[in-house]
Amino acid sequence: MTDRPVTVHVATVGLSLFDTLLADSEERIEDAVGDYDLAEEIHRARDRIHDPNYELPDRKDEADRVSDRLVKETSSDSGEAREELEDLLTAIRPDKWPSHISAELASLAADPAKASHRVGENETVLLIASDTGRGLRAALFNALAMTGGKVDRVDYLPEPEGRVETGPGRVAIVRLPGLDAEQDKDFLGAMERLGEFGGQIKNLMADPRSTCRFHLSGGFRVALPFLLGFAQALRSLYGTRVTAHAQYEFSTPPRLIELPLSSPRSDDLRGKLARFGKDGYFTGKGRPSQDAVWSGFAYEWIKDQCLWRLTPFGMALLKLAPETRGEP
Known part of the structure; x- marks a missing residue:
C-alpha cells in the first residue's frame, strides 16, 4: 500500500513502437530517433528485440513463451535472460528514445500533468498488454523507455490478480x-478479469490525494470500450480522482482532451447487480434493477439469447464493488 499521493496512469499497449523499431529501413528508424549511430544499433539489434521469424506458430504458445521470458527478464535475481536484456539495452539506449516513437509514450508526454514520457517518482504507469508475444514484448520496451532503460523499475504481472505489487516511480x-481478439469468448473473458486488476489500483489510490488517469488514445483499439467501462467503474468508487483522456493528434504541441465519464455514485451501488453470475449473465427471474440509468449502461438485453448480460462497465463494477451483488 502506498503511503503518499501518487498519480496512476493506465493505458493499453499496441504495436506502434515495433512499427519503428522493427522497420526494414534504417533511415526510418533514424527519422524516429534522430540519431544516426543509435538508429544503426537499433537496426542491427532488431532480431534481439523481437524476431518474428522465430515466433511459435500457435499464438497462445508464443504468448506463453514470451511471458515466461518476461518473468526472467524482470526478476531481481541475476540470470541469463536478464543479462541478455541489460546487454541489449546498452546498445539500443531506450533512455534516448523520443516520445513520438510510440503512441503510448506520446500520450504520456502530451499529458499536462507530466509533459514527459518518463515515469516520475510520484507516478506509476500500468500498461495493459495484449495476450500475444509481440504485444507483451512491445509493452516491455515501452516500459523501459518510460524508466530510462532501468529494468529494476519495471514490474511484470503474468496474471492481473498476481502477487507482484508495483508502486511510485515504477511501470507495471x-x-x-x-486479450488477443481471436475469439469473442476469450476476449470478453479477458475483459471480465480487468476487475481483478482493481486491487492494484486500490493500493495505489489509498491516499485520498492520489489520482488515476486513463489514456485512451491508442494501444489495442478493440479493448478501449472495455477500458472506458473500467474507468467509469473506478470513478463510481473514487469520484473525480479518476479521469480519462485522449490525445488530440492535430494540435501542436500534442495535447490531451479529457473525456466524460458517466458513473453512478458509490452510495447508489448496493444490490444493483444482484443475481448476476460470474459469466456476466442474469440468473434471477424477471429483470434486474428497474433503475433506468442502469439498463443499457451496466447491463443490456441480448435479444437473440433472451437474457440480460452485463456491459463492460457492469463486469468491471461487479468485480470492483462487492456491494453491488448484495440486496438493495
Whole structure:
C-alpha cells in the first residue's frame, strides 16, 4: 500500500513502437530517433528485440513463451535472460528514445500533468498488454523507455490478480490472458478479469490525494470500450480522482482532451447487480434493477439469447464493488 499521493496512469499497449523499431529501413528508424549511430544499433539489434521469424506458430504458445521470458527478464535475481536484456539495452539506449516513437509514450508526454514520457517518482504507469508475444514484448520496451532503460523499475504481472505489487516511480506490465481478439469468448473473458486488476489500483489510490488517469488514445483499439467501462467503474468508487483522456493528434504541441465519464455514485451501488453470475449473465427471474440509468449502461438485453448480460462497465463494477451483488 502506498503511503503518499501518487498519480496512476493506465493505458493499453499496441504495436506502434515495433512499427519503428522493427522497420526494414534504417533511415526510418533514424527519422524516429534522430540519431544516426543509435538508429544503426537499433537496426542491427532488431532480431534481439523481437524476431518474428522465430515466433511459435500457435499464438497462445508464443504468448506463453514470451511471458515466461518476461518473468526472467524482470526478476531481481541475476540470470541469463536478464543479462541478455541489460546487454541489449546498452546498445539500443531506450533512455534516448523520443516520445513520438510510440503512441503510448506520446500520450504520456502530451499529458499536462507530466509533459514527459518518463515515469516520475510520484507516478506509476500500468500498461495493459495484449495476450500475444509481440504485444507483451512491445509493452516491455515501452516500459523501459518510460524508466530510462532501468529494468529494476519495471514490474511484470503474468496474471492481473498476481502477487507482484508495483508502486511510485515504477511501470507495471499487466498481461490479460485471452486479450488477443481471436475469439469473442476469450476476449470478453479477458475483459471480465480487468476487475481483478482493481486491487492494484486500490493500493495505489489509498491516499485520498492520489489520482488515476486513463489514456485512451491508442494501444489495442478493440479493448478501449472495455477500458472506458473500467474507468467509469473506478470513478463510481473514487469520484473525480479518476479521469480519462485522449490525445488530440492535430494540435501542436500534442495535447490531451479529457473525456466524460458517466458513473453512478458509490452510495447508489448496493444490490444493483444482484443475481448476476460470474459469466456476466442474469440468473434471477424477471429483470434486474428497474433503475433506468442502469439498463443499457451496466447491463443490456441480448435479444437473440433472451437474457440480460452485463456491459463492460457492469463486469468491471461487479468485480470492483462487492456491494453491488448484495440486496438493495
